[in-house]
Each structure stands twice: as structure tokens, then as C-alpha cells.
Amino acid sequence: MNEILHILPDSIKHVVASIEGEVVERIEEIRIRINQPLEIVSGGRPIAPSSVNHRYMVTAEDGIQLMNKLSQYSLYAFEEEMRRGYITIKGGHRVGLAGKVITEKGQVKVIRDVSSFNIRIARQKIGISEPIAPILYNKKWLNTLIIGPPQAGKTTLLRDLARVASCGLSNKSINSSKVGIVDERSEIAGCIKGVPQHSLGPRVDVLDSCPKAEGIMMMIRSLSPEIIFVDEIGRTEDSAAILEALNAGVQMIMTAHGYDIENVLKRPSLRQLVEVDLFERYVVMDRSKGHHRIKRILDSNLNPINEIIKEQMLR
Structure with a gap:
């Protein structure tokens, strides 16, 4: 939490630093809204921490201090990040922003008068994928949708x-591969000035803050990855780029929002990829009592693979 405490206004820092035990260990978000109670989300539950026996109310001064620290006292230098609606800080944590949106020719130019901040805590969980990795690998990585x-x-x-x-x-028996990551929202690698803040190994190239479709094509043309990782596919242009990558002999592992495979099939762009038998593995996840878990893994024919424990918790 040190990187987080460093950017918080002093008054909020003291409140957060006073939280102890399992609650602080499982903090996922710190939500700071001007003129509203401070909110901590821990283990999936919202908590309103107290200061001197009262719920702490966020002030306008808190917002000014936080914005100054996030932007290192230079809002102009962070205009591009603010246009996207978030700033990534040391440690790979991401701060989402909301306020008055300034547009130009129908496009977001910048967010002014920021009134809401959502600090999302990035906790790398090294080793959580190792039990299922052999199921997603057979002499090479299999095209997988999470x-x-x-x-x-x-x-x-x-x-x-x-x-x-x-x-x-x-x-x-899993060999090292050349890995490409297209990190459109700086969530996978958590880059600061292009350098990943998470431990990703020696053979990773990251395109940070790059749209997925364009990034996939850039990777193929210039970085010769053996496997590409992308987060939250779903647009038509994403599907076209993914098909191009596969035609170029590049394997892909990607994620998509959905509660189950049936939910994914309702989205035309994703249904197209399923129907052409693009994916060789499907990893279905959900959340139970504040814990992440793998519910099941399916093969290319959507049949369950019995090698995996039915429900594996990823604490």
C-alpha cells in the first residue's frame, strides 16, 4: 500500500493507514468523491471508514491535493491520461477519474473539475495460473478466451x-515464448513511461495505452511475438485483428466480459470468433464471497475438461 499512501491527501492517508487486519489486505478500491463519505471496497464489500468516530467526508481540498499529487503538479503533462479517464501510478495501480468532460469535434479532449477518484489496487498474484497452465499448453500455447x-x-x-x-x-514442460502484450488501458503490465510495473519475465514486449486492434497489427508487423495477450475484447475491429494474428501464426490469450459462454455468444463479434473454432480453450471465472475462482475450463467443442478441479479459488 506504500505507493497508494504516498499519493493520498494527508487526512485520507491517516484514515486508510488506520485500517488493519484482513480488511486492508483485501482492499481492491479506494473511492474518493468530493462531499461524499470516503469508501473502501475490500473483499467485494463497501466500507465507510471513520475518522474520530465519524464517517470521513471527502472535502474539495482533498480533491485538489490528490489531483496535484497524481499529476505531479502539472496537469498539462497528464492531459493525455486525463483524456482517457485514468492515470497509472507507480506499482501499476490505476486511478479512474470523473468530472466535467470537455469535448472537441465529438471526441473527449480532457476531464476538468475532477470530483470522483477510483483508486484500483493492482496486486500481482504470482503463480495463480500455474495449476491450469498445462491445460492451456500443448507444445505451444492454445488460443484461449478467459x-x-x-x-x-x-x-x-x-x-x-x-x-x-x-x-x-x-x-x-512449458517452454519460454516471445510474448507481446497490447495493454490498451495499462491494466495488464501497469506501465509507467513504457516500463512494466509488474513482474512479467524477460521476454515480454508491451504496447501501452494502445488500442487493441491497432496494437495487434503493430505487434505482428514489427515485434514477431509467438503469443499475444489482450484484455477485454469485444469490438468488431478487435475480431478482425485477432483473425489476422491467427492467420500469421500467432497464438492468442485474451479476456472478455461475460457470465458464461452463453452470454458471450450473444455478442455478434465474439460469436463470430467462436463459430470459426478460433478458441481451443475457454476459462470461465466468477466471484464468490469476495474470492476469484475458476468455475470450469472448456475445450474447443465447449465440453468441460476434467483435469481441472471443479472450482479453483484464486485468493
């Missing part, structure tokens, strides 16, 4: 799979 609702742990699992692909697992 499915789950928001905050089910899809990106956390994807990040660790990228690390395993880069490093290899000699004890499970």
Missing part, C-alpha cells in the same frame, strides 16, 4: 499467464 464478469480476476489471471509464457515452466 470469460468472467467485472472483478472476477480475469486480468490478474491473464497477467500471470503472460509471465508464465515469458519465463516458461520447466517442471511442467
